Amino acid sequence: MIASERYEMILNLIKEQGIVKVKDLAKLMNVTETTIRRDCEELEQQGKLIRVHGGAKSTKENKIMSNKDEKDAKDRTEFSEIKDRVCRKAATFVKEGDCIFLDGITTVVPMIKYLKDKNIKIVTNNFLVAEVFQRLNCKGELFYLGGKYIPQYKMTAGPVTISNLSKFNFDYAFLGCAGVDLEHGMSFTTETETMMVKEKAMDQSINKFLLIDSSKLLVKGFYNFSELSKFDVVICNAYDGMDLEELPDNFMIVS
Numbered sequence: 001m002i003a004s005e006r007y008e009m010i011l012n013l014i015k016e017q018g019i020v021k022v023k024d025l026a027k028l029m030n031v032t033e034t035t036i037r038r039d040c041e042e043l044e045q046q047g048k049l050i051r052v053h054g055g056a057k058s059t060k061e062n063k064i065m066s067n068k069d070e071k072d073a074k075d076r077t078e079f080s081e082i083k084d085r086v087c088r089k090a091a092t093f094v095k096e097g098d099c100i101f102l103d104g105i106t107t108v109v110p111m112i113k114y115l116k117d118k119n120i121k122i123v124t125n126n127f128l129v130a131e132v133f134q135r136l137n138c139k140g141e142l143f144y145l146g147g148k149y150i151p152q153y154k155m156t157a158g159p160v161t162i163s164n165l166s167k168f169n170f171d172y173a174f175l176g177c178a179g180v181d182l183e184h185g186m187s188f189t190t191e192t193e194t195m196m197v198k199e200k201a202m203d204q205s206i207n208k209f210l211l212i213d214s215s216k217l218l219v220k221g222f223y224n225f226s227e228l229s230k231f232d233v234v235i236c237n238a239y240d241g242m243d244l245e246e247l248p249d250n251f252m253i254v255s
Contacts, residue, residue: 105176179219188221
């Protein structure tokens with residue numbers, strides 16, 4: 001198969017599937033993965049696709065996630081079954097007597113139902129966490145951080161929040177993000193105020209966990225949050241075609 005035929009097949013598959021993997025393309029066309037990577041490099045230079053970690057995707061999906069984009073994404077998936085699985089796994093690490101931080105992002109909210117019978121201290125700037133904690137009549141204690149209230153995210157942020165946060169020390173900080181770039185090993189957020197709260201929580205915690213669903217992979221946010229290597233564990237759900245060997249060592253995949 002000559003290069004032009006491979007190009008056409010790659011672009012057709014991307015049009016159909018949205019994203020394709022180098023390994024699958026190489027097998028389908030009976031060529032090496034190196035050949036496919038070179039093909040993708042050429043097609044990217046032509047502006048016809050976007051290379052991502054282990055594959056390529058449509059140019060139509062390439063945009064920086066804005067504040068509104070993230071809120072819309074939250075509204076669509078706020079209490080999804082996938083996030084529930086991620087949170088159920090994360091909750092298994094928490095022991096009686098622990099003090100934990102739960103981030104302002106909605107991904108962490110389902111953790112509450114798996115922590116409700118544990119005698120722990122929960123610190124959060126997430127109003128949704130506080131609501132669920134009260135509704136489930138949880139056994140532990142909740143500390144809600146004051147500060148500037150951001151209605152679209154239902155959380156507090158800013159200097160007062162960070163000042164309050166600095167008084168606590170955590171066994172675990174469970175954090176979310178707007179997107180993850182596996183190729184460059186970076187997580188993203190959509191603006192600076194919540195990012196500073198996340199960074200402070202990481203500074204105050206022994207163990208740093210990032211909780212994401214697979215929709216966050218290959219999505220870039222407006223602002224760099226943290227290198228993935230700075231998290232002790234990144235918990236993510238499995239998806240069809242996921243290549244576990246290509247993931248960083250600190251990734252924990254739940255099925």
